[in-house]
Amino acid sequence: MNPSTEAPSRHPVKSKPKPPHGIADDTTYEYVIRFWPRALSYYQQTFLWNKHGANTLVGPDGMGPEYRSVVAINDDTLYGSAFVDLRDGPVILTIPESNGITYSLLVLDVFGNVVSVHIPNQPQGGVYALVPHEWEGPLPEGIPPVSVPYPVTIWNLRADKYKDGKNTIDLATAFRAGLRMTTLRDYLICPKGGATLILPLSNFAVSTKKDADDLAQHDPRALLDMMQRGVQDHSTYPMSTDDHNLAQQFDELYLAAKVADYAGDPKPMKAVTDAVVAAWTKIQANWKGSAGTTGWIHPTNFAQWGTDYVNRASGNEFIQFGNNAKAAGYWHAFVDAQKRPLAGTNSYVLTFRADQIPDACRFWSLTAYTPDTVELIPGQTKFVVASYTPGLYTAPDGSIAIAITRVLPPGFAPANWLPVDENQFNVMLRVYGPKDNTDPNNPPYVPPAITPMR
Numbered sequence: 190m191n192p193s194t195e196a197p198s199r200h201p202v203k204s205k206p207k208p209p210h211g212i213a214d215d216t217t218y219e220y221v222i223r224f225w226p227r228a229l230s231y232y233q234q235t236f237l238w239n240k241h242g243a244n245t246l247v248g249p250d251g252m253g254p255e256y257r258s259v260v261a262i263n264d265d266t267l268y269g270s271a272f273v274d275l276r277d278g279p280v281i282l283t284i285p286e287s288n289g290i291t292y293s294l295l296v297l298d299v300f301g302n303v304v305s306v307h308i309p310n311q312p313q314g315g316v317y318a319l320v321p322h323e324w325e326g327p328l329p330e331g332i333p334p335v336s337v338p339y340p341v342t343i344w345n346l347r348a349d350k351y352k353d354g355k356n357t358i359d360l361a362t363a364f365r366a367g368l369r370m371t372t373l374r375d376y377l378i379c380p381k382g383g384a385t386l387i388l389p390l391s392n393f394a395v396s397t398k399k400d401a402d403d404l405a406q407h408d409p410r411a412l413l414d415m416m417q418r419g420v421q422d423h424s425t426y427p428m429s430t431d432d433h434n435l436a437q438q439f440d441e442l443y444l445a446a447k448v449a450d451y452a453g454d455p456k457p458m459k460a461v462t463d464a465v466v467a468a469w470t471k472i473q474a475n476w477k478g479s480a481g482t483t484g485w486i487h488p489t490n491f492a493q494w495g496t497d498y499v500n501r502a503s504g505n506e507f508i509q510f511g512n513n514a515k516a517a518g519y520w521h522a523f524v525d526a527q528k529r530p531l532a533g534t535n536s537y538v539l540t541f542r543a544d545q546i547p548d549a550c551r552f553w554s555l556t557a558y559t560p561d562t563v564e565l566i567p568g569q570t571k572f573v574v575a576s577y578t579p580g581l582y583t584a585p586d587g588s589i590a591i592a593i594t595r596v597l598p599p600g601f602a603p604a605n606w607l608p609v610d611e612n613q614f615n616v617m618l619r620v621y622g623p624k625d626n627t628d629p630n631n632p633p634y635v636p637p638a639i640t641p642m643r
Contacts, residue, residue, distance in 0.1 A: 212442065214464040217413075220439040221405075221468035223432065223498045224420050226505035228412065229397055230299045230343065231419025233258065234272050237395060243274035246346070246370045246385040247392075254567040255390035260398045260509040261563045261617060264572040265554050266293075266347035267361045269368050269385045270510070274424065275321045276340045279328065281376040281383070284346070285367030286314040290360045291352050291551055293621075295345040295512055296337075299425055301505045303492040303513045304342055306335055318373065329377070341424030344370075345510050349551060349621075351577035398506065399562045402469070409465035410458075413443060476503035477523055483638040484528060485618070486521040489514060489629065507563055508617075514629035518547075518620040523560070526638035530560075533611040536594040536642040543587025545637055550622025552576045555591060560613040569608045580604035593639065 234243075237258050241247050246269040249256055256262050259270075273280055284294075292312070296304040308317060320326075320334045328334060346368060348361035371383030404412035419425060420436050428436075446457035480486050492513040494501035504511065508519055524530055525537060539555070547553040554575035557566055565572050574581070574591050582602040583589050592601040593616065595609060607616070618636055620627045627634040 214460050214467075216435070216439050216442055217461045217464035218468045218471075219498075220435055221413075221416070221465055222472065222502050223435060224416055225401075225468075225472060225502040226300045227419045227425060228416040229260075229401055229505055229509065230301070231415065231422065232397055232401065234299070234341070234424075235419075237393075237397070238272050240392075241386060243272045243341075244280045244370055244372055245383070246271045246344075246368055248365060248385055248387055249390050249393055250387050251390060252565070252572065253390055254565040254569070256393045257396040257399070257562070257564050258393040260505075260507060261511075261556075261558065262565065263554065263556050263617075263619065264565070265552070265575065265619070265621075266349050267358075267365050269346045269365050271344050271370055272341060273319060273337065273344050273370075274341050275319060275324075275337055276424070277372070278326070279321075279324070279334075279373040280319040281316065281332065281369070281371055281373055282319055282335075282344075283316045283367070283369035283383070284308070284311070284314045285364055287312040287364060288360060289352070290348050290357045290364055292346060292348040292361075292364060293512075293516070295347070295510065295516070297343040297345075297492065297510065298339055298427060299341060299343065299419075300427075300494070300501065301492060301509070301511070302494060302501075304338060306337055308335060309333055328373075339424075339426040341426075343510065351552065351575075354577055354579075356579070396562050396564065397509070398564075402561070405465055405469035409462040412465060413461070417443070471499065472502045472506050475499050476507050476521075480522070480524065481635060483635055484522045484524045484526065485636050486523075487633060487635075488519065489633060491519060512621075514623070516621070518618075518623045518627050518629065518634065520618040520634075520636050521615065522617075522636075522639055523615045524639075526640045530613050531593075531615060531639065532613045533595050533609045536592070536598060537639050538590055538592055538642050539616075539639050540588055540590040540637060542637070544626070546587075546589055547576075547618070547620045547627050547634065547636075548623070548625035549576065549620045549627065550624050552622075553618065553620045553627075555607060555616055555618050557593065557607055557609050557614050557616050560615055563615070566608075566610055566612075566614060568610055571606075571608055574605060574607045578604045592642075594642070598642065 248268045252264040296306050298304050316332050317335045318328045318332045319337050322338045348364045350358045368385045369383040446461050450458040491511050554573050556573050581604045591605050592598050593607045597606045
């Protein structure tokens with residue numbers, strides 16, 4: 190993912206790679222699957238965010254297909270995101286009072302796992318010092334410490350655009366404008382500094398997923414070099430003893446393959462690069478192959494992966510900066526009721542019976558995406574149908590039908606229309622604040638199949 194050159198166009202892998210069987214193959218295969226999330230976050234951390242620096246909240250001035258930096262972005266909330274780096278000391282975070290809006294705070298490690306931090310007095314707001322684990326240095330009077338267990342974490346503050354069916358965009362905008370993040374050193378100089386940088390969408394135009402996928406298929410060595418730098422970076426925590434052993438074993442065999450290749454023996458390097466393609470193919474197939482009976486993919490351990498490395502890789506590949514099951518549910522569909530790929534050359538309807546409408550403490554929403562990069566569909570101005578959508582029509586029997594088509598079909602309210610283009614696409618159902626029929630402690634919620642219109 191060299192920012193100075195354009196990534197090659199992606200083409201389908203012509204033959205499905207076989208599982209690796211040699212030491213170099215097996216080690217590389219496992220290395221890529223285990224550290225794929227770190228390749229994505231390292232690219233974002235060192236290239237996409239480096240122009241603003243760590244400890245700087247950044248958000249777009251709108252939302253649209255131009256936003257490509259985070260996989261499966263949505264148009265439900267206003268974002269303020271940052272890589273928080275505590276290796277040089279505390280960072281001061283100011284959260285304003287919510288004043289009539291709902292907001293959420295999501296903290297992740299560099300592998301996409303939820304990190305538990307305690308922010309006191311939410312949602313009243315306040316000023317907090319984010320400090321390294323077991324840090325005992327002085328802080329300004331009245332600013333409580335918030336212990337963060339890892340040197341680098343990913344922070345996302347999201348303000349909902351609607352609350353209880355009412356438009357709160359102006360209040361959410363004001364809330365985001367009141368967010369502050371800055372180092373302790375800079376805070377002591379300017380306590381009101383560190384406002385969220387609101388930037389044009391063009392600042393988020395680089396596609397993380399496309400670049401990573403292109404490298405995996407067309408330049409595996411470049412992908413491995415970047416992944417290796419990310420894994421060796423001291424901010425890569427948490428890493429178990431097994432993680433460190435795997436990384437060390439890979440470093441040694443990769444160096445040996447480079448030496449052999451330089452000496453005129455390309456076979457060890459070919460084994461390594463073939464294993465990269467095999468691992469990448471496994472990551473794709475694992476996600477798309479896990480669809481249920483109605484065609485929906487639903488990871489139940491999202492952002493709390495443990496040692497489930499394959500699902501962790503697939504989850505980061507298709508949904509980045511996702512919540513755990515308690516905070517949000519995700520359902521992803523690439524196919525219709527007949528298991529055929531969704532394509533804009535057809536017209537579809539998704540009908541929730543009254544008892545199938547997702548229950549949510551906050552809201553549910555449906556978003557359409559491009560097939561390979563999971564980005565908002567170009568050429569559209571409407572990207573979501575949600576429980577908060579003004580004018581959303583509910584039928585007399587309590588059902589809600591959503592048309593997923595290129596053109597608004599007769600008989601559908603504009604609020605119930607999710608536009609797509611003529612290409613293949615996929616859709617994602619999000620439920621923020623799952624409860625009752627979507628409660629993760631109950632049997633998993635199953636959305637209805639997406640049905641072609643007659």
